[in-house]
Amino acid sequence: MKIRCFLIILLSFTFPIAALAEENLANVEKLDAISDDAFQMVKNQRYEDAQKLLSNFSREFEQMYDGNIPFTLDELRIVSVSRDEAMEAAASPTMEYQERLNKVTSFRLVIDALSTSSEPLWSEMEDEVMGAFGMAKKAAVKGEASQYHANLNSFLALYELIYPSMKIDVPKEQLQQVDARVRSVERLHTTLPASQNDLEEFEVLESSLQDIFEGIEEDEADPSLWWVIISTGSIIILTLSYVGWRKYQGDKEVTRKRRGLKD
Template sequence: MKFLRIGFVLMLLIIMFPISSHADTHDSWEKLDQLSDQALQLVKQERYEEAKRMLDYFSDEFLKTHFDDRNYSMDELRVITVTHDSAVEAINSTSISFEERVKKATQFRLVIDAIRSEHQPLWSEMEHSIMTTFNQMKETVVEGDSNTYQHQLDLFMAKYDMIQPSLKVDVSPLTVQRLDSHISFLDSYRNESLKTSTRLQQMEQMELDLRTIFDNITEDDADPSLIWVMISTGSVIILTLSYVGWRKYKGDKQKRVPRRDSEE
């Protein structure tokens, strides 16, 4: 039984160590996520000095974060750095409009949420707004309304630009590159007399790529780390019960042997 108790304790330590590591990292990202949101709210309130201090504090806390439970790619870390620096630059600049400052702070906020969120990142909630604008833009092409098309294209590009950094975190690079090339094409040839069929063909392919990125962000009700814990814990329980049962069976068998001998 002493061997059983030691083995059981060791198994619990093996199980609990990764859980503790995951919890610590999760708490760190939870704090970073809150800091990015607080910075955004301060920018919306035009409290720029406080927002700047909040972003500086974020930078300090980010450098203290341990990434033991996940290997973050250089692209992900680069996106965090670029959007953070862009937000700080926008806040410090006196020549940038209020709307642009909010946009830069929002981009940063969405990126941090995309890094932290395992399901349904905030950027995915813009699906309805983006697809509605896209469909309206597509209708203006069919109707041949050039002026409205220009306006809808600008509106669509502004909305897409808001989530584009986050896509680099959650979506395959190839898909992001395709979307960027579609938008670049539409923007470059916005004033050209392209055939309606040519522009629509580009937009139809673009629509497929847009729907792909939103459809692939689906909520998984089961947390993989929780599943691993359940399996590990269940294995320990099964092994323990099996061992106890075997010891009991062996003990009962040994008791029956003397009884048989006495009967003979």
């Protein structure tokens, strides 16, 4: 009877944790769907519809503050900034179409990075990002100024597009190092690399970017799922330990009584 009560108490802690993780996942998936719809509206130049969707996103996002928010403070800041930029893009009467689309695309990638534990959308832009950078480096080596400038500017635009979502998935120190190298290369966007050191900087940055894309390909379980696994596993271990201890105590009692009968 005591064992049964003990198990019921332990399981009563397990199910709320699992339920909370499931609820958080559902909320994030809802935000992800809204961000995708907003992106589609801007893509099709339906800006008023995009504004309505982004307002709905803000309401849903703010409601999550009333419960357990599955985001870190850094993630909250990234979402808030990218959302504000997307809302500005949808509402602006003068912003060019491509700039609107870039801002909403960046927002879309951020929300996807939060809702996806592996292979986020931004990582699927590897070919475009690395391709533009590789062609810029090749043109720099050959001294082809126009090709160099065009491809480097393309790379920088793509990098700015995915940078906010990279901050969700890439370790902070690693991304800071890469970003510092990007800023170093950025100063050369109007002139060809003037020294061997400049060309070596391109080589280092290319390798660092490749490390990021290769690292993100590793499948990682959602943190909330790991919490459920760890919590549930701990409870199972505790339960088995308690059952084993009770059995040990019972065996000791039986042995003691048998000795008493013999005496």
